[in-house]
Amino acid sequence: MNLNATLLGELIAFAVFVLFCMKFVWPPLINAIEARQKKIADGLAASDRAEKDLALAQDKAKDQLKDAKAQAADIIEQAKKREAKMLDEAVHKANAERENILAIGRAELEAERNRLREDLRKQVAALAVAGAEKILQRSIDEAAHSDILEKLVQEL
Amino acid sequence: MAAGEELTLSSHIQHHLTNAKMCTVDGSVVFNKACSEAGFWTWHIDTLAWSIGLGLVFLWIFRSAASKATTGVPGKFQCFIEMVVEFVAANVKDTFHGKSALIAPLALTIFVWVFLMNLMDLIPVDFLPAFAGFVGEQAFGMDSHDVYMKIVPTTDINMTAALAIGVFLLMIGYSVRIKGVTGFIKELTLHPFSSSNVAVQVLLIPFNLLLETIALVAKPFSLALRLFGNLYAGELIFILIGAVGLIQLPLHFIWAVFHILVIVLQAFVFMMLTIVYLSMASSDNH
Numbered sequence: 001m002n003l004n005a006t007l008l009g010e011l012i013a014f015a016v017f018v019l020f021c022m023k024f025v026w027p028p029l030i031n032a033i034e035a036r037q038k039k040i041a042d043g044l045a046a047s048d049r050a051e052k053d054l055a056l057a058q059d060k061a062k063d064q065l066k067d068a069k070a071q072a073a074d075i076i077e078q079a080k081k082r083e084a085k086m087l088d089e090a091v092h093k094a095n096a097e098r099e100n101i102l103a104i105g106r107a108e109l110e111a112e113r114n115r116l117r118e119d120l121r122k123q124v125a126a127l128a129v130a131g132a133e134k135i136l137q138r139s140i141d142e143a144a145h146s147d148i149l150e151k152l153v154q155e156l
Numbered sequence: 157m158a159a160g161e162e163l164t165l166s167s168h169i170q171h172h173l174t175n176a177k178m179c180t181v182d183g184s185v186v187f188n189k190a191c192s193e194a195g196f197w198t199w200h201i202d203t204l205a206w207s208i209g210l211g212l213v214f215l216w217i218f219r220s221a222a223s224k225a226t227t228g229v230p231g232k233f234q235c236f237i238e239m240v241v242e243f244v245a246a247n248v249k250d251t252f253h254g255k256s257a258l259i260a261p262l263a264l265t266i267f268v269w270v271f272l273m274n275l276m277d278l279i280p281v282d283f284l285p286a287f288a289g290f291v292g293e294q295a296f297g298m299d300s301h302d303v304y305m306k307i308v309p310t311t312d313i314n315m316t317a318a319l320a321i322g323v324f325l326l327m328i329g330y331s332v333r334i335k336g337v338t339g340f341i342k343e344l345t346l347h348p349f350s351s352s353n354v355a356v357q358v359l360l361i362p363f364n365l366l367l368e369t370i371a372l373v374a375k376p377f378s379l380a381l382r383l384f385g386n387l388y389a390g391e392l393i394f395i396l397i398g399a400v401g402l403i404q405l406p407l408h409f410i411w412a413v414f415h416i417l418v419i420v421l422q423a424f425v426f427m428m429l430t431i432v433y434l435s436m437a438s439s440d441n442h
Contacts, residue, residue: 002198002313002314003196003313003314003317004194004195004196004197004198004199004200004314005196005197005198005199006175006198006199006200006203006204006312006314006315006318007314007317007318007321008318009199009204009318010203010204010207010309010314010315010318010319011318011321011322013204013207013208013211013318014265014318014319014322015322017211017214017215017265017269018258018261018262018265018322020215020219021215021218021261021262021264021265022257022258022261022262024219024222025215025218025219025222025261025264026222026241026260026261026264027222028222028223028225029218029221029222029225029237029238029241030241030245030260031225032225032226032227032230032234032238033238033241033242033245035227036227036228036230039227
């Protein structure tokens with residue numbers, strides 16, 4: 001074995017290389033690796049969470065859809081009922097209206113008839129008086145026989 | 157083959173297994189054979205150049221990934237780098253239970269650096285030495301046999317020992333930091349034999365110290381020698397295969413395929429043992 005000064009040179013070189021590696025090579029590499037490992041772990045955890053969230057949201061959506069369907073059915077049912085009721089009411093109202101209008105018409109008709117009858121009666125009375133006047137022109141004093149005439153008019 | 161006709165097989169192998177040396181003799185810089193008497197202050201310039209070059213390649217590749225690292229969708233290059241980083245981080249996390257900003261980058265540096273240095277073993281053994289010989293001959297007027305080039309730094313015991321000693325120093329540092337000086341000394345002296353009787357305990361201390369010291373020192377030794385031994389042997393077999401003529405082609409292929417395993421495995425083992433030793437050093441319970 002020929003150990004010589006080479007050993008010292010190599011020892012120094014070894015120390016320098018290790019120090020350089022320790023200062024400038026190892027930390028950036030291992031930090032990058034560890035940071036990436038953390039990133040990947042975080043990403044995996046996030047995707048797990050998202051999967052769970054998705055399942056939850058799907059369940060919720062299903063429930064909501066069911067609720068909404070039930071509600072819609074309810075509303076339709078109510079609307080149908082109301083429609084029937086409204087129709088019923090309208091029919092009733094229309095009937096009442098009709099009755100009302102008919103009654104008014106009848107009343108008016110009656111009144112008209114009465115008035116016409118009154119007129120007719122008066123005219124007949126007048127005619128009767130006129131006729132009587134013509135017949136009894138000279139013999140009857142209008143004033144003296146007015147009560148008979150009135151009575152006649154009443155009877156007509 | 158860079159070797160000329162007059163070279164024997166053993167000198168060819170010897171040439172391949174010799175590092176390019178540099179040293180100062182009488183105040184002037186000299187190379188290779190002139191350094192045979194230089195003793196400790198010899199520098200293996202090929203080991204230094206290749207290992208530091210590969211270390212810079214490692215840092216450049218990983219730094220360029222690190223500076224562009226995004227926490228979003230990574231590109232292919234970043235993915236690849238992050239695979240390596242995560243592999244190392246997972247091993248560190250499984251083995252080292254304390255908290256330390258140093259262990260993981262240390263493990264990454266060791267793994268990739270050692271892997272890259274081992275990878276040089278797959279370059280055919282004659283290519284770069286022959287090229288270096290050619291350059292030396294043409295550019296510097298040297299005899300190409302005097303140009304040495306050993307391109308696998310981990311086949312140099314200096315390289316593996318430097319790594320192991322670095323780890324060893326960290327082991328001692330962690331031991332002292334976690335357990336304190338007295339705790340560390342206690343660990344070396346009061347185990348594995350202990351007694352409630354004080355006199356007996358005092359008697360046992362030398363044995364304990366001997367055993368524990370051997371156990372402690374064996375760790376960097378085994379680290380350095382395992383890596384060196386595996387790669388040196390692999391390199392030697394590549395050189396031998398390279399010397400047997402045309403039949404080397406299938407042989408070379410088989411050995412290279414097998415060696416891919418050794419290259420990665422030795423880098424991994426060095427990293428793993430480093431983490432284990434530092435984990436042991438920083439854990440309180442013996």
